Amino acid sequence: MTETPPRVDIREVGPRDGLQIERPIPTEAKLELIDALAATGVGRIEVTSFVSPRAVPAxxxxEGVAAHLSRWPHVTFSALVAGLGGVKRALSAGVSRLEYVVSASDGHSRANVGRSSEESIALIASVAELVHQAGGHLEVIIAIAFDCPFDGPTPPDRVAEIARRAVLSGADALSVADTIGTGTPVRTTDVLTRVRAAAPDIDLGLHLHNTRGQGLANAWAAYTLGIRQFDASVGGLGGCPFAPGASGNIATEELVYMFEDGGITTGIDIDRELAAARLAERLLHKSLPSGLLQAGGLPVPAGAACN
Structure with missing residues (x-):
């Protein structure tokens, strides 16, 4: 018998995190991008946010996007929420797999959702109750897990404590987010080790931004710790409108390239992912930061002439 190759589960967050800081594009354009992403083989897509349209007009x-998600029954769709109002909107729209964001710092929490970090933590139980009553799934994302643009470095034990309390309050899964892309492999290892110790029996993922070029290195460090769920964005799109200096997420195609070259299965067709990235460039009328995309795709075949 042959051994089953190791596998990671990549969630595509381009339609949400990728588009939230961009100039608004038509719903049909978003659906065209989602269609291209669904064709890559990705199993999960974070498709939108049910947050204030005034705060995030993009x-x-x-609701308009959610109304069309039945087109892709092979994909598990989820959405971000920041409070009870967003939860109710999402559930009414038929989206019951939700991510509720909690900032580890007060500065970012107040800028992002208008309340303190402790107030956001206190809401987890009510959010979980609503989601579970609808038969849904709740993931708590711990934002600003490394540094805050307002409050400075985030104590790793603070992240671990939020994780522990989130699980006690009903979270079904957790994700650690390097919102402004300041993490390094050493710090990633430290934070994830503490979170895993505080919440040993729950699904744990990692959401990375590539602001300082450490995203893929951090993903690999997390993989060596046993993390198997990663967020990434087509073409490296992304950024937080309420975190000064935050740039794009790690690029999905670059993450796939790294893992597949290491013998780790992703289930994502990299050529189709690159095609989706090129489509995103056309829809947004801009170049995207993905190095693999800018290089023109995969390396040249062996034996090709160059100097």
Whole structure:
């Protein structure tokens, strides 16, 4: 018998995190991008946010997007929420797999959702109750897990404590987010080790931004610790409108390239992912930061002439 190759589960967050800071594009354009992403083989897509349209106008059409998700029954769709109002909107729109964001710092929490970090933590139980009553799944994302642009470095034990309390309050899964892309492999290892110790029996993922070029290195460090769920964005799109200096997420195609070359299965067709990235460039009328995309795709075949 042959041994089953190791596998990671990549969630595509381009339609949400990738588009939230961009100029609004038509709903039909978003659906065209989602269609291209669904064709890559990705199993999960974070498709929108049910948040204030005034705060994030690029995602004001969340209900409009959600109305078409039955086109892709092979994909598990989820959405971000920041409070009970967003949860109710999402559930009414038929989206019951939700991510509730909790900032580890007060500065970012107040800028992002208008309340303190402790107030956001206190809401987890109510959010979980609503989601579970609808038969849904709740993931708590711990934002600003490394540094805050307002409050400075985030104590790793603070992240671990939020994880522990989130699980006690009903979270079904957790994700650690390097919101402004300041993490390094050493710090990633430290934070994830503490979170795993605080919440040993729950699904744990990692959401990375590539602001300082450490995203893929951090993903690999996390993989060596046993993390198997990663967020990434087509073409490296992304950024937080309420975190000064935050740039794009790690690029999905670059993450796939790294893992597949290491014998780790992703289930994502990299050529189709690159095609989706090129489509995103056309829809947004801009170049995207993915190095693999800018290089023109995969390396030249062996034996090709060059100097």
């Amino acid at each position: 995602l004001a059409d969340a």
